[in-house]
Amino acid sequence: MSSRARDDTLNVIPSAQNSSLEAVRVSEVLAALSFALDLTEGQPMGHSLRSCLIGMEIADRLGLPLHDRRDLYYALLLKDVGCSSNSARVFELFGGDERLTKHDLKRVDWANYFKAMRYMFSHTMPSAPWFQRARRIVSLARAGSAVATDLIERRCERGAAIVTQIGLGARVADGVRSLDEHWDGSGQPRGLMHAAIPLQARILCLAQTLEVFTALEGAAAALEVAEQRSGRWFDPTLVSACRGMQPALASWRDLGEAALRHEVAEREPGGAVLLAGPGTLDRIALGFAEVVDAKSPFTAQHSFRVTHYALEIATRIGFDERERSDLRRAALLHDIGKLSVPNAVLDKPGSLSNEEWEAVRLHPYYTLRILLHVRGFQQIAQVAASHHERLDGRGYFRGLRGEQVPLAAQVIAAADIFEALSSPRPYRPALPEDTALQIMERDRRVGICDACLDALGEVVRGETADDVEHPLPGDDGESGAMADDAERRAA
Ligand SMILES: [Fe+2]
Ligand SMILES: [Fe+2]
Known part of the structure; x- marks a missing residue:
């Protein structure tokens, strides 16, 4: 080759x-x-x-x-x-579930006018009033091939x-x-x-x-x-x-x-x-982290930043080089299951319905299902899939409790919650870092690991925003948890 x-x-x-x-x-x-x-x-x-x-x-x-x-x-x-990389844009243009829009796009023969129009009618803002749908369809038709090219x-x-x-x-x-x-x-x-x-x-x-x-x-x-x-x-x-x-x-x-x-x-x-080799595995993990982060404009850099904070925490609580290497891959890939969640949910500015919330709660399950198929990634899969678990058993998707939550997953959870709170979300602007840490304090020892939170505080107070570097240094609206989840559901 x-x-x-x-x-x-x-x-x-x-x-x-x-x-x-x-x-x-x-x-x-x-x-x-x-x-x-x-x-x-x-x-x-x-x-x-x-x-x-x-x-x-x-x-x-x-x-x-x-x-x-x-x-x-x-x-x-x-x-x-x-x-x-075009999921958010497809959702913005067509509305509805962009996964269905994309699925059927692979079948449409645009040279056939009637089939093309049928596709447009069935996928453009399917739950909106007819006049809104008609207006959107006309604007899409006017934009024509420029939209497809983009x-x-x-x-x-x-x-x-x-x-x-x-x-x-x-x-x-x-x-x-x-x-x-x-x-x-x-x-x-x-x-x-x-x-x-x-x-x-x-x-x-x-x-x-x-x-x-x-x-x-x-x-x-x-x-x-x-x-x-x-x-x-x-x-x-x-x-x-x-x-x-x-x-x-x-x-x-x-x-x-x-x-x-x-x-x-x-x-x-x-x-x-x-x-x-190890370098290739890291580059593949990095590449798929980019796939995950590109899904929504609100999560650009999320996986990178979670990885950065997780590695900094791990260093302070004594992870060795091998443990850090596994942690890096788990952190980069922790949200890979989020590719199963429609942008209508990820980018929604308001509170989530029960059905939408269920789609969110399932994303660590998909993370596990996907990563378990990578030979040698069994441990990494378990860690990555446990990033929304809480020490008190109120996390998801398995409701693990205390020591059932692997320490590496507790590290990623702390990094994930902080990254989410300190980044903008569809339903609120980014919170100042001190505010994010104060919110997390409420969950000390209840949801979040004590030592991880101490280490995170040291990291955040000791660095500037420029210290978070690509590529391996990264809630989602849903994610993280605790503080952010409660905020989202109550919105
Ligand atoms: Fe996350
Ligand atoms: Fe997540």
Whole structure:
């Protein structure tokens, strides 16, 4: 792979040696985290992995060389990594649940006027009075392709930037950047045509469309859509290569999570696999922290800042280097489950309904579910998923109590609450740091760890805002807890 020479932490070893090593494959980590991307896109969990199987099957049928298949493989796993960067904007434009809007966007053929209008009618401010809806639809129609270009450009550029930051190389990044380009030049954001669209991106676009239609309408219908859009959306050569793929599409649709991950691991192009060293794991955690923070304008930098405060607290209460390393990854990824929460809830200026509150309370559960699939991350998953637990058992999502809450989770909880209180939220401006600390005092020993709160006070009083540095130094409206939760619910 072209990125090999540049990246000393993306260790490459011959596949024959793998069984004797306990190292984690980069592909395993990305496959597990891709479930978070599916949640953000409103797709069923496994969409990215099934798209990966489809794309790799197309590559095999085309007889692509090894280096192309390897870049394609990683691009397929990360195709939606920029997805959260336009979530808030999609919600702002359309209203409603942006995950449903995004889900159906992958199916709409904009060349068909009636289908395009039907999409607009069903997704624009669905619960608003008809005149408000009509006004919004007219304004969206007037803005036309400029809106689509803006939305897709944000997503593609952000996705490409995260791929580059992880260290997977320019070709993988370019594939992700060009995911929504169409063969006839009608795609977004650059309107590339034919061979000007990277081959990987052409495969990504076809694979994800086949996956979405197979899930909803069956394999035969999906292949029919590919034929109908051949020469418009899709490279005709690729569509031809898909003929006869119906049984495979149908069987992949029915795979359970574990079997799906196994199939995807088996499809990793042979000869060598990428192993994730500590540096790579940190960069992947950092990349996915950015995905989480980009979901809402109110949480930009949240995960970074929580990580910074958590590490500072940990140093003061005596964590060793290994414990700090695990803490860093848990803190960066603690809110990854929040990608399951709609922006209508995250960005809501008022109090939450019971149903909305339930969606918020579930986000640590999704954090656990996603991170448990990363081999070697069991401890990190438990810590990250416990960041809303309280010592008195009144936290969520499991209601752990006292020593049941891992110390590292108590550290993250203190950092999380402080970061939330001292940052602006949709329902209030940022609180001064001293006020945030005073509010947290009410929960000393009841909800928040005594030593963590002392250490946090030392950190906050000893540094200026400029001391909080990217990338590893970071309530959410919901989060944190205690003080902030109570405030939000009563708003
Ligand atoms: Fe958080
Ligand atoms: Fe949280």
